[in-house]
Amino acid sequence: MDKAAQTLSLAKLQAGDPHEFAHFVDQYSGSVYRLALKMVSEPQDAEDVLQETFLKAQRALPKFEGRSSLATWLYRIAVNEALMVLRKRRPDMISVEEPDPDAEELDEPLQIIDWCCLPEAELLSNEFRQHLQAAMQQLSPALRAVFLLRDIEGLSIEETAQTLDVSQAVVKTRLLRARLKLREALSEYYKERLTERSQ
């Protein structure tokens, strides 16, 4: 979302100017799609999320009150759409918040291996990317959303809190959980690599 941000006219957008809306779509659709892809992982589902998000935005723009930024408002629609897709996949799930992402005890770090200095080529292998993706999908949707908004899309803690309609304290707790879980998964991966190499 840090592309040469054109200044969009909110007045034109709210008046339904198609040219202005096209600019709006071009400015934000890339990050919305990326976010959707990481949230739901299936490209087809991600495209549905993308389309629904902008359809809803198109309809709701006249009622946008500017209490948050346009970007935060749009991300919020996108995250809700993604959660809806995930919910449909698992109709038995009462709420996406389940299991309560804020109630469980914080996992203490278990893997203490320093893998900070592995070759960059390792990062580019398909196998490693698949592992990264799998680790991400292991996170509950609530934790995943926080990690993606803050660490991948670069929103601030405050913006992330606004997007998800939770407090900043909750964002920080979920962010720590998400980061620690991913760290644990990557440590696991590197441990296996190191054992393979030393054999």
Added chain:
Amino acid sequence: MSEKHDCGLMLSSLVEYIDGTLREEVCREIERHLRDCENCRVVVNTLRKTIEIYQVTAEPDTLPADVRQRLFYRLELPNEPTETNSALAHQPGSLCPHCHQARLDYDGTLTLRCPACGYAEGGGCT
């Protein structure tokens, strides 16, 4: 034992510590702990590295051309080309712009194809 206590403090302040938004006083306390505690040092280093890895391997936030086309159609918008329409600049080994799951490769007919989702690009003359 105070060491255990400090490891706990470390953990609970980790988000602010890594983001650099910690109160000076707490920050100094944590750095003092990091000097003495190898475990926490490893956790902090690898946590930073984890975030960095996810950031550098994140796909660019440009929309694949076909996805954009269908989006504009659905929104009933005029499909004007954008300045950032460089979707055909991929090479063998580029990350698939459609599914982002695998790398493109020639399929024998000079078409770049994704082994994972079948997305195809190019072919013919350039």
